[in-house]
Amino acid sequence: MIERRQFVTPGELLAEGDYNSGENTYRENKKIYASKTGLANFVRNNVYVVALSGCYIPVVGDLVIGNVVDMRLGVWLVDINAPYISVLFASEAVDRSFNSRREEMTKYLTIGDVVLAKIISFDRTKDPTLTIREPGLGKIPLGHIIDITPTKVPRLIGRRGSMINLIKRETNCQITVGRNGRILINCAKLESEALATKAINLIEQDAHTTGLTDRINKLIKKEKKESSIHAK
Amino acid sequence: MPNKKGVEKLINKKGRRIDGRKFDELRPIKIDVGVLNKANGSAYIEWGKNKILVGVYGPREVHPRHLSKYDKALFRSRYHMAPFSVAERKSPAPSRREHELSKVIRECLEPTIFTELFPRTSIDVFIEVLQAEGGTRCAGITATSVALADAGIPIKDLVVACASGKIDGKIVLDLSDIEDQKGEADMPVAIIPRTGEITLLQMDGIFTQDEFEKALQISIEGCKKINAIQREAIKNKYLVEKASIEPEPEETVNEA
Numbered sequence: 039m040i041e042r043r044q045f046v047t048p049g050e051l052l053a054e055g056d057y058n059s060g061e062n063t064y065r066e067n068k069k070i071y072a073s074k075t076g077l078a079n080f081v082r083n084n085v086y087v088v089a090l091s092g093c094y095i096p097v098v099g100d101l102v103i104g105n106v107v108d109m110r111l112g113v114w115l116v117d118i119n120a121p122y123i124s125v126l127f128a129s130e131a132v133d134r135s136f137n138s139r140r141e142e143m144t145k146y147l148t149i150g151d152v153v154l155a156k157i158i159s160f161d162r163t164k165d166p167t168l169t170i171r172e173p174g175l176g177k178i179p180l181g182h183i184i185d186i187t188p189t190k191v192p193r194l195i196g197r198r199g200s201m202i203n204l205i206k207r208e209t210n211c212q213i214t215v216g217r218n219g220r221i222l223i224n225c226a227k228l229e230s231e232a233l234a235t236k237a238i239n240l241i242e243q244d245a246h247t248t249g250l251t252d253r254i255n256k257l258i259k260k261e262k263k264e265s266s267i268h269a270k
Numbered sequence: 271m272p273n274k275k276g277v278e279k280l281i282n283k284k285g286r287r288i289d290g291r292k293f294d295e296l297r298p299i300k301i302d303v304g305v306l307n308k309a310n311g312s313a314y315i316e317w318g319k320n321k322i323l324v325g326v327y328g329p330r331e332v333h334p335r336h337l338s339k340y341d342k343a344l345f346r347s348r349y350h351m352a353p354f355s356v357a358e359r360k361s362p363a364p365s366r367r368e369h370e371l372s373k374v375i376r377e378c379l380e381p382t383i384f385t386e387l388f389p390r391t392s393i394d395v396f397i398e399v400l401q402a403e404g405g406t407r408c409a410g411i412t413a414t415s416v417a418l419a420d421a422g423i424p425i426k427d428l429v430v431a432c433a434s435g436k437i438d439g440k441i442v443l444d445l446s447d448i449e450d451q452k453g454e455a456d457m458p459v460a461i462i463p464r465t466g467e468i469t470l471l472q473m474d475g476i477f478t479q480d481e482f483e484k485a486l487q488i489s490i491e492g493c494k495k496i497n498a499i500q501r502e503a504i505k506n507k508y509l510v511e512k513a514s515i516e517p518e519p520e521e522t523v524n525e526a
Contacts, residue, residue, distance in 0.1 A: 045508065047501045048419050049427030049464045062424060064384070071464070073384060073424035075504055090508065091311065092422025093329055095388075121329040121391040162389050163340070189422060246508050 042079055043248065046072040046087060053085045060086030076189075077246055090246055094120045094188035094218040096157050096166040103183065103216035104168070106151045112138045114147055116155065116168060119188065119218040124166040126155065131170050152178045154214060154222070181212075181224040184235055188219035190245040194238060201241065201251055208258045209234045233261050280437040280449055287449065289318075293442045294488050296432070299496060301413065301503035303420050311421025313503070315413035318446060319403035324413045326421040329391035343388040347376040347395040349410055355402045371407050372397075378411055378431070378460045378470035384424040393423060404447035405433050411460050411470065416500050420507070428500050429469060431460035432492035434485040436477060441484045443492045457482075459489035463497045466490070 040052050052063060052070045059065040062074040063085055072078060076089040096102070096118065104116035104124065114126040128136040131146050147153065153168075154175050160166035170176045186194065195202050195215060206213050211234045212224040221238060225231035237254050244250055281287055291297070297318030306312035309325035332338035349371040353362050364372075375397065383393065395417070397410045408431035415429040435445040437453035450456050455475025461468050477485060 045505060047428065047504045048425045049462075050501075064424075064426065071426070073426065074422055075419050089422055091420060092424075093310070121331065121388055123331065187422075 040078045040080075040085075043077045045076075045246065046078045047075050048073055050078075052078050052087070053080070057083045057085050060084045062087035062089050088192075089189045091187055092189045094118070096120050096122065096124065096160040097217070098157050098160055100157045100217040101215075102155055102157060102168070102218040103178070103214070103220035103222055104153055104155060104218070106147050106149050106153065109143060109149060112136070112143070114143070116153065118155075118157075118166070118168075119185070119220060120166070122160075122165045124155075124157070124168050126153070126168040126170065130158070130168065131176075133171060147177055152183065154178055154216070178222060181222045182231060182235070184221050184223065184238060186219045186221065186238065186242040187245075188217070190242055191215060191217055191219055193245040193250070194221070194241050196251060201254065204251060204255060205234055205237050205258070208255075208262070209237075229265055233258060233265075236261070280452060281440060287437070287442065287446075289446060291444075293440055294491070296444045296492055296495060297446065299412075299499050301416055301499060303416055303503050303507040309417075309421075311417045311419070311423070313413040313417040313420060315409050315416075317405065317409040317412075318444075319401060320399070320406055320409045321401040322406060322409050322413055323398045323400060324410065324417040325396045325398075326393070326414070326417040326423070327396075328393035328421070329388035329423070330394070332390065332392040338390045338392070341389050342385040343383075343390075344392040345376060345380050345383060345385055345395075346392060347372050347379070347397065347414070349375055349397045349399070349407070351399040351402060351406070355399045371410070374470055374472065375407060375411055375414065379414060379418070379429055381467075381469055382415070382426040382429055382462060383418065384426070387424060393418075402447070404445055404450045405458070407431070407470075408433050408444075408458050408460070412496055412500060416503060419504055427462045427464045428497060429460055430463055430493045430497045430500060431458060431470060432489050432496055433458040434489040434492070436475065436481060436485070441481055441488065443488045455481075455485075457485050457489065459486060459493065461490055461493050463494055 050072045054069050059070045063070050064073050070085050072087045074089040076087040078087050102118045104118040106114050107117045108115040112128045116124045116126050118124045155168040155170050157166050158169045209230040214222040223234050300316040302314040305314045306325050311326040313324045315322050329343050351360050353359050399406050411431040434443050435453050436455040437449045455477050457473040460470035
């Protein structure tokens with residue numbers, strides 16, 4: 039049996055005997071092995087690996103940030119940083135029925151737009167579909183977007199949102215985290231935006247280490263102190 | 271090819287090879303992980319004088335579309351030698367040999383990849399040989415499986431490859447370019463170290479059955495040593511980064 043938060047590489051033995059094979063692991067002859075590089079962990083008899091790299095695989099209900107890359111009759115095609123292009127139907131963009139013969143789709147969204155959307159369907163056989171018919175969703179008018187590794191999003195959010203709330207509180211920024219590793223930052227001040235970006239990049243880089251929330255806290259406090267000295 | 275008279279000796283009187291190695295000694299191996307920014311995963315291997323760069327892309331959309339498979343990911347690989355990788359300029363166009371190596375490398379890695387997790391996508395591997403000194407297919411396989419792990423593609427195990435052969439009538443591990451050309455036999459072997467399954471076995475030359483078994487044995491032992499280097503390389507990517515960021519100035523501790 040492995041220790042908690044032990045660094046593992048693919049093919050390493052994690053547990054032997056009566057255990058369940060969780061995320062990023064596989065079972066062979068009652069033994070559980072890692073299938074990705076990451077930190078192994080277990081909850082009761084569930085063994086899993088928190089991966090340190092990998093692509094985003096859509097999950098129904100996920101909030102994602104995507105780029106509109108193409109348009110067809112009645113649909114927008116949206117790149118959501120996944121191996122699959124997602125589809126946004128015009129009927130999922132407006133609250134009433136949409137008639138593409140009478141209305142211009144570009145009135146709502148056009149190629150190059152960035153949208154905050156929710157995944158409403160996805161399986162092995164069909165590409166994901168999106169909706170923006172919910173409050174808060176839709177075209178993103180302004181802000182700054184940074185990309186992180188999608189597998190590190192849970193680390194950025196932290197336990198019950200502890201990490202992301204810390205950054206939001208300390209920098210006074212509006213931060214929206216897309217599950218696909220795209221993060222939208224809106225700040226009143228340029229310095230706080232730079233600080234939030236710095237903190238998020240540090241989390242991305244150090245996602246595999248412990249005591250990260252404390253270090254982020256220190257970083258923000260230190261940077262804020264320095265910038266207040268400059269302001270004087 | 272039997273060793274004719276007049277050809278230089280591959281093993282000296284002290285029982286050492288041309289580059290001073292013992293019979294079962296590997297060339298020095300160094301692997302760097304995550305060297306390319308734009309690729310999803312990458313690795314750079316220096317194996318003796320071999321220098322090979324590997325980039326992994328995917329899972330991503332398949333182009334051209336009609337090649338995609340409805341139940342699993344398409345795994346493609348390209349082995350390519352740079353024009354400057356050998357003494358005489360090599361034409362950059364893919365040769366017969368490069369097509370063959372792309373195929374054997376692809377087929378030796380595919381059994382370890384969970385392609386069924388990513389239907390309708392492709393995983394693309396590009397292996398660029400920057401400098402060649404014998405054993406590039408083994409080095410390519412070894413580096414590619416590290417790059418796959420770096421890309422976060424789920425795999426059963428790191429595939430590892432190592433050649434063995436016969437020079438001056440002796441069975442030796444990890445042939446260099448001269449030993450490959452002047453020796454009697456060359457046999458690259460790739461294994462899945464955890465299970466011991468063999469995913470690549472090629473042979474050029476003549477072995478007796480006993481010699482074959484001995485060569486296979488030392489190849490597998492060599493593979494296991496290289497496997498440890500692979501795992502160390504992946505660990506180093508994260509541990510080195512950690513060390514460079516870890517020391518936070520002490521002064522910040524007190525002020526809160």
